Amino acid sequence: MSSTVTKALGLLEYFSEEEPEFGLSELARRSGVDKAAVHRMMNAMAESGLVEQQVDTRMYRLGAGVLRLARVRETAFPIGSIVHPILDGLSQETGETAHASLVSGRSLANIGTSESKKGNRVSLVAGEVLPFHSTASGLATMAFGDPKLMTRVLSGPLLARTAHTVTDPDELRARVQSVQKIGFAESDHTNEEDVHGIAAPLFDRMGQACGAVSVSTPSHRMTEAQRNLTIAAVMTAAQTITAGMGGQPSRAYGELAARVMEDLGLQ
Template structure:
């Protein structure tokens, strides 16, 4: 892995639940030795991407990340496009609606709207969603460019739960089924007791650029509820594709 890529991937370990991380923890999480991690942190600190808390000596994201996020939002107003779509989707389904977009090799969750009910699925904003273990990831993988899809299938597939597909053959079967019906389902493959349903968002080239999904407690999963969610997801994903400047794939059709 290239040095720049290694450095940038350190940023993925920061979340809203882990806003500060110590050097030793970053080394452990990344699998990179402490001296190299410290050197990369120092380089990123010079650019404002990270900073060190002078009291705790732990590291956190810097103002440079916020500046780039603002530039990204100005160039492509993703939040403005997706938020009303997610709000409507959560209202229609009564479940947690979320959207994700591809960024390099990762699928990042960029927006979440939760329903007004106690028993609901919580999804962390900014969470990186494994392409092989989530409904969103599988929906995207099924409609990637062939060479991109091959790279996903060729990866080492890590088990997140006992239900995660971990062989190429198993993932190929799931991807093939997803292409046939136009949407992906994931039954506790990423988190126990969570059932996900997702439809791809397409980019300007007609290939998957992200996904729109609904996550529900597995105890509420049923054929009837799934049909209701898919009926709401299909037009929502079409609106997201159009709003973000994409075009639908002629190969994508929703079928039950």
């Protein structure tokens, strides 16, 4: 893919539920791309319906073309109908917020969330891009995904999201290797203050991680009993979603997951 196309599609990643519209200057500032170049790329994507520009405010937002493509994707390869009921059950079982994410290009995108019913809860935005290096979902995906993914993440900027974020490549590699040994990932205060995440990988048909399912809990509410419950529930949900998507874990991971469940007294 040419660098121009890559940069153009990369502009779409800035749009979210929290920030559904952007002006030209702000997109240029966020992306670090020349304003004139951003203008050309946005105009080209507007012609394809991927974005549209408000006549009065001149603000850009995602266009109907994105919705059409999303419907085609969901019809041909249903994800939402598989994931959302499982996330609802996972949230109900753990009492906390459950969410699933998939690798989308060079990003990890949240594709579904079921929020806790508790007043004090972790909230995620649909379509939110999750950092690989600071989230449990990202660590789980890197640990069992394409090795090129970890290489790319480690070679890129590792921004500190909190005072506890691991930004040293060697230390992060060691964390990923630990995840490979235990079959699931944890993050505590590393992406958001007072948020403890536990995630298990989702696998594609080739047996490589293509995303993760996770439960996010306020750290002050995480006890040993809650942790064990969450690990078991997340790993079970990950297996169910993987099967529903037509994926399959490697034999080695399947054996590892079985040992984890046995240690938790569930097999």
